[in-house]
Amino acid sequence: MPVYCPGFSARRRSLLKGLGALGVGLSFMSRHSLSAEEKKLNFYNWDTYIGDTTLADFEKATGIAVKMDLFADNDELFAKLKAGNPGYDVIVPTNDNLERMIKANMVMPLDMAKLPNFKNLDAVFQDAAFDPGRKHSVPYLWGTVGIGFRKSKVEGTIDSWKVLFEDPKYAGRLALLDDAKIVIGSALKYIGQSLNSTDPAVLKKVEELLIAGKKNVKVFAKDNGQDLLASGDVDLTMEYNGDILQVMTEDDDLSYVVPTEGAEMWQDCLAIPTGAPRPENAHAFINFIMDPQTEAGIAKTVQYATPNAEAKKLMDKTYLENPAIFPPAEVVAKCEPALYLGEDVTKSRDEVWTRVKAA
Amino acid sequence: MDSWRGNLRVFWTLFTPGTFWLLIFFIIPLAWMFGISFSEKTSITETEFTGTLANYIRSFDAIYLQIIWKSIWISVLATVFCLLLAYPIAFGICFVPVRWKPLLLLLVILPFWINLLIRTYALIAVFRSQGYLNLVLGWVGLGPFEMLYNDGAVIMGLVYVYMPFMVLPLYATIERLDRSYLEASLDLGGSQFQTFWKVTLPLTMPGIITGIILVFIPCLGSFLTPDMLGGANAIMIGNVIERQFKSANDWPFGSALSFLLMYVTFAALALRAYLAARSKGVDV
Numbered sequence: 001m002p003v004y005c006p007g008f009s010a011r012r013r014s015l016l017k018g019l020g021a022l023g024v025g026l027s028f029m030s031r032h033s034l035s036a037e038e039k040k041l042n043f044y045n046w047d048t049y050i051g052d053t054t055l056a057d058f059e060k061a062t063g064i065a066v067k068m069d070l071f072a073d074n075d076e077l078f079a080k081l082k083a084g085n086p087g088y089d090v091i092v093p094t095n096d097n098l099e100r101m102i103k104a105n106m107v108m109p110l111d112m113a114k115l116p117n118f119k120n121l122d123a124v125f126q127d128a129a130f131d132p133g134r135k136h137s138v139p140y141l142w143g144t145v146g147i148g149f150r151k152s153k154v155e156g157t158i159d160s161w162k163v164l165f166e167d168p169k170y171a172g173r174l175a176l177l178d179d180a181k182i183v184i185g186s187a188l189k190y191i192g193q194s195l196n197s198t199d200p201a202v203l204k205k206v207e208e209l210l211i212a213g214k215k216n217v218k219v220f221a222k223d224n225g226q227d228l229l230a231s232g233d234v235d236l237t238m239e240y241n242g243d244i245l246q247v248m249t250e251d252d253d254l255s256y257v258v259p260t261e262g263a264e265m266w267q268d269c270l271a272i273p274t275g276a277p278r279p280e281n282a283h284a285f286i287n288f289i290m291d292p293q294t295e296a297g298i299a300k301t302v303q304y305a306t307p308n309a310e311a312k313k314l315m316d317k318t319y320l321e322n323p324a325i326f327p328p329a330e331v332v333a334k335c336e337p338a339l340y341l342g343e344d345v346t347k348s349r350d351e352v353w354t355r356v357k358a359a
Numbered sequence: 360m361d362s363w364r365g366n367l368r369v370f371w372t373l374f375t376p377g378t379f380w381l382l383i384f385f386i387i388p389l390a391w392m393f394g395i396s397f398s399e400k401t402s403i404t405e406t407e408f409t410g411t412l413a414n415y416i417r418s419f420d421a422i423y424l425q426i427i428w429k430s431i432w433i434s435v436l437a438t439v440f441c442l443l444l445a446y447p448i449a450f451g452i453c454f455v456p457v458r459w460k461p462l463l464l465l466l467v468i469l470p471f472w473i474n475l476l477i478r479t480y481a482l483i484a485v486f487r488s489q490g491y492l493n494l495v496l497g498w499v500g501l502g503p504f505e506m507l508y509n510d511g512a513v514i515m516g517l518v519y520v521y522m523p524f525m526v527l528p529l530y531a532t533i534e535r536l537d538r539s540y541l542e543a544s545l546d547l548g549g550s551q552f553q554t555f556w557k558v559t560l561p562l563t564m565p566g567i568i569t570g571i572i573l574v575f576i577p578c579l580g581s582f583l584t585p586d587m588l589g590g591a592n593a594i595m596i597g598n599v600i601e602r603q604f605k606s607a608n609d610w611p612f613g614s615a616l617s618f619l620l621m622y623v624t625f626a627a628l629a630l631r632a633y634l635a636a637r638s639k640g641v642d643v
Contacts, residue, residue, distance in 0.1 A: 219589075
C-alpha cells in the first residue's frame with residue numbers, strides 16, 4: 001500500500017515548501033579523514049523526495065547517519081555549490097543542470113566498481129545524452145512536463161500542445177510555466193523540432209508563436225500551476241506530472257497528458273559534488289538507493305517514475321499503469337531530455353523569454 | 360555640545376559599529392557588484408574584470424528600457440494609491456483618543472510579522488476567481504470578477520505591502536503638527552478645504568516626501584509581487600534581474616541592470632532634494 005498522503009506528497013518543486021530549505025543552515029565543515037571515513041553523510045535533496053524509511057534503513061544497513069538538507073530548485077542547488085562545495089556528499093541535480101555542473105567540474109566521476117546495483121537499472125537509463133557513458137551520475141527518478149486539465153471544462157481529447165500555444169478556444173483559461181527553458185522547449189516540440197534546437201531561425205519562429213499565443217494565456221505560473229488548476233482559476237496548465245498527480249488524488253475531474261508531439265522528459269540524478277568530504281560513503285549510499293527494495297520504497301512514497309527495472313517488479317499495478325507516471329511508449333519515444341546548450345544559448349533563450357513576457 | 364574632538368573615545372565607540380556595519384554589509388558587496396557589472400563571463404562559474412561596458416550597453420536595449428519604464432509607472436501608481444489611502448489613516452490615528460493610538464499603530468505594522476510570501480499567497484486566496492471575496496460578492500448576486508493576474512493586481516499587492524512605510528512617516532509629521540495653525544486658519548475665515556490645502560498639506564510635506572521615497576524605491580525593485588499576482592504581461596525589471604542571478608546565470612548583466620535601477624533611484628532622491636530646496640523654510 002503506497003504511503004501516499006495527498007496533502008504531503010510529491011510536490012518537490014513546490015515554492016512554499018522550499019522555504020523549509022531556507023531555514024536549514026549549514027552547520028558542518030568539510031572534514032577530510034585520512035583513512036576510514038566517519039559514519040556520516042550529507043545529502044542535498046528536493047523536498048518530499050525520498051522514501052519514508054530510506055535514510056533509516058541505510059543507517060541500519062551501514063551505520064552511516066544521513067543528514068538531509070533541502071533545496072527548492074536547480075538554481076538554488078547550483079548557486080550553493082558554485083563557489084565551492086560547502087560539505088555535501090550526494091546531490092540530486094536534474095539532467096541539464098547536471099550536465100552544466102559536469103562541464104564546470106562541479107561533480108566527481110563515479111567509481112562504477114563500487115556501484116554493483118547499477119545493473120538493476122532499465123537498459124535505456126544506463127546511458128544518457130547529458131552524461132555520456134554515465135560517468136558522473138546515476139538516474140534517481142524521472143518524469144515529464146505535459147498538460148494538466150479539468151476534464152469537465154474541455155472539449156474532445158486533449159493530446160496536443162496546440163491548446164496551450166495557438167488554440168483561442170481556451171483563451172483566458174490557461175497557464176504556462178514561468179520557465180524559459182521548458183516553455184521554449186515545449187513550443188519547439190510543438191513545431192516539430194528538437195527541444196534542444198539552437199537554430200536562431202527556429203528560435204525566432206518559437207518566439208513569434210509564443211508572442212502570438214500569449215493573448216490566450218492568463219498567467220505564467222510560478223510553480224503553482226496545479227493550485228491554479230485545482231482552484232478553478234485555469235482549466236489547462238503546463239506542469240510537471242508529479243505536481244498534477246498530487247491534485248489528481250484530491251479531484252477526480254483533473255487529468256494529465258503528455259502531448260503526442262512529445263515533451264521534456266526530465267531525469268533527476270544522483271551525483272557526488274567535487275570536494276565531497278566522504279566519497280566512499282557517497283558511493284555506498286548511491287548503491288543502496290539503486291537496490292530494488294530501496295528504490296521501490298522511494299517510488300511508493302513519492303509516486304514518480306523509477307528507472308529501476310528490478311524495482312518496478314515490486315510495484316503494484318496502480319503505479320505501473322498510471323499514464324501520468326508512465327506515459328504510453330509511443331509518446332515516451334518522442335520525449336527528450338533537455339541538454340545543457342552552453343551559456344550563449346542560455347542567454348539568447350533568456351532574451352527570447354524577456355521579449356515574450358514584455359510583449 | 361562638546362566638539363567630537365574633545366571626546367575621542369566616545370566618538371570612536373559610537374562611530375565604529377555603524378561604520379563597520381555599513382562597510383561589511385553595504386559598501387563591500389555593492390563595490391563587488393559594481394566590479395562584476397564591468398566584468399565578462401569566462402566560464403560557467405567564473406567572471407573576469409575587464410572593464411567592459413557591454414553589460415551596460417545591453418541594459419540600454421529598447422526591451423529593457425521598456426520594462427524599466429513599465430516598472431516606473433507601476434511604482435508611481437502604487438505610490439500614489441498608497442499616499443491617498445495612508446493620509447486619512449495617519450490623520451485618523453493622530454486625532455483618536457490617546458489610548459487608542461498604540462493599538463492602531465500596532466495594526467499598521469502587524470503585517471510585518473508575517474513573511475511577504477505567505478501574505479501574497481493569502482492575497483491570492485482572497486482575490487482569485489473562486490476566492491473569498493468573490494464568494495461574498497456571490498451572496499449578493501455579483502461577480503465572479505477576475506481580480507488577479509493583471510497589472511491592477513500587481514499595484515494592489517504593492518500598495519498592500521508598502522502601506523506601512525507611508526503611514527508611519529505621515530503619522531510622525533502629522534503628530535508634530537501644531538494644531539493652533541489649523542485653528543488660526545479657520546478663525547481667520549479659511550474654509551476646511553482651504554485650511555487643508557494651504558496649511559495642513561504644506562506643513563506635512565516632509566512626511567509625504569519621506570513616505571513617497573520609502574514606498575517608491577522598494578516598489579521599483581520588487582519581483583515577488585509581479586511574479587505571483589501579475590498576469591501574462593507582468594514583468595518588472597526586478598524579475599529580469601532575478602533571472603540573471605538564477606536561471607540565466609549572468610551575474611555581470613544582472614549587476615549592470617541593478618546599477619541602472621540604482622541610478623533611477625538616485626534621480627528620485629535628487630528630485631526630493633530639489634523639492635526640499637523649493638519648499639524653503641520647511642525642514643524636509
